[in-house]
Amino acid sequence: MSRRPPQRRWWLPALALLAAIWTLSSSADTPGPPLAHPFDWLAHFVTYLALGYCLGRATGRPLTALVLAAWWGALDEVHQAFVPGREAGLTDWLFDFLGALIGAGVAGRRRSLPEEGPEA
DSSP: OOOOOOOGGGHHHHHHHHHHHHHHHHSSSOSSSOOOHHHHHHHHHHHHHHHHHHHHHHHSOHHHHHHHHHHHHHHHHHHHTTSTTOOOOHHHHHHHHHHHHHHHHHHHHOOOOOOSSOOO
C-alpha cells in the first residue's frame, strides 16, 4: 500500500462514520428490519470499507487507516458485549477488518487528480 498526501477534509466523513457506528451499536434495537447473518456481515463489510477509505484519504497512510478502523471495529464489538440486546462477535469484526482492508487499499491506490483550491 502506497502513501498518498493526507487530505484533511476526509476527517469529517470519517468522524461521522465513527459516530454513527458507535451510536447504532449503543442501541439495543438497530433501526431497520432484523438482518440475517449474510446481510449483517455485508453491512459490517460495507460500513468499514467506507470507513477505511475515508481514513485512508484523511491520513494519506493506508496502513494507519487499516489499524485505526480495525481497532475501532474491535472496540465496538467489545462495547456491544455490554449493551443489552446486543452481542459481540469475532465474525462481525472479521468483516469489519476485511472491509477496512479493501477501503484503505483503494484509498492508497487512488490516483491523485488535480483539485481546485488549496488542501483544507
